[in-house]
Amino acid sequence: MTKTTIAIVLVFLSFIVNAQEQRLEHAVFKECLNAESPTKCTSEKLWSDISALITPEITTDIRWKMGKNYFSVGLAFLSDQNGNVIPETIKIACDNKGLESAVKEYILHLSPFSPKGENEEDRRSAHLERYTFIYNSESKTYEAASEETLKEKGIKPNYISLGNEPVLPKCACEDAEKAKKCTIEKLYEHISKRIKTNSIDKNFIGQINMLASFIIEKDGSITITDIVCNLSDCGALINQYRRAFNGLPKFIPGNYEGVKVRASYNLPVKININTYR
Numbered sequence: 001m002t003k004t005t006i007a008i009v010l011v012f013l014s015f016i017v018n019a020q021e022q023r024l025e026h027a028v029f030k031e032c033l034n035a036e037s038p039t040k041c042t043s044e045k046l047w048s049d050i051s052a053l054i055t056p057e058i059t060t061d062i063r064w065k066m067g068k069n070y071f072s073v074g075l076a077f078l079s080d081q082n083g084n085v086i087p088e089t090i091k092i093a094c095d096n097k098g099l100e101s102a103v104k105e106y107i108l109h110l111s112p113f114s115p116k117g118e119n120e121e122d123r124r125s126a127h128l129e130r131y132t133f134i135y136n137s138e139s140k141t142y143e144a145a146s147e148e149t150l151k152e153k154g155i156k157p158n159y160i161s162l163g164n165e166p167v168l169p170k171c172a173c174e175d176a177e178k179a180k181k182c183t184i185e186k187l188y189e190h191i192s193k194r195i196k197t198n199s200i201d202k203n204f205i206g207q208i209n210m211l212a213s214f215i216i217e218k219d220g221s222i223t224i225t226d227i228v229c230n231l232s233d234c235g236a237l238i239n240q241y242r243r244a245f246n247g248l249p250k251f252i253p254g255n256y257e258g259v260k261v262r263a264s265y266n267l268p269v270k271i272n273i274n275t276y277r
Helices: 038-052 056-065 097-108 147-152 176-192 235-246
Strands: 070-079 085-093 125-136 141-144 206-216 222-229 254-256 259-261 263-273
Touching: 038 097, 038 125, 038 141, 056 097, 056 141, 070 097, 085 097, 125 254, 125 259, 176 235, 206 235, 222 235
Parallel strands: none
Antiparallel strands: 070 085, 070 125, 125 141, 206 222, 206 263, 254 259
């Protein structure tokens, strides 16, 4: 009797906090208040300002002394109920000390943000950003790269975690890495049990690639933003994937310095079918 081998591989691709919010639940730059998405506008302005800190001297140091074609910068800090940066909460992750100092000085001298609304229980906001810069040989400068560009070039930045990532309740423990590993394993177990291949053409042999983009909200619930598949007819599989997510328990939400944050993830699934069914 023939058997179908199904290998489902789950990997957290990214932990991106400050995911775009539809209402003002996060401190933003005052000049972004009237933007279509104040949170996105604020994130993009931070991105632009950090990029401007990469001077020719820093570029030379990173490119020629450190020998890097690309590098990453991670930053994290809190703003208080009045929108002011809390200096002791600033953390910077960067291999270049000159740029690290410049980013810290920039954050310290930011004008007050427009804080969360008065109806929010905790009006502090956690600001966590991660950027990757790629060297452009024509302009001889480092340029900020989008997630799409990183994917096209096959670059997988080794981002340093600057906050506590969301975990499943059964995996909660003081060891953050252990809790993260446990959460990934539990997700693997939960989803692999709930994805069936009986809706796939019985003559199909090969690999099915699926990718779910979702947000773990501040209350631990999941919001699925997109699910894509490499087959022309994936409707039934996508519905199974969606139901599998909906059946998960609430997460313990991510946080930075005690302030809860929304966390955005990309979660790929690979289903290998190597025999006729």
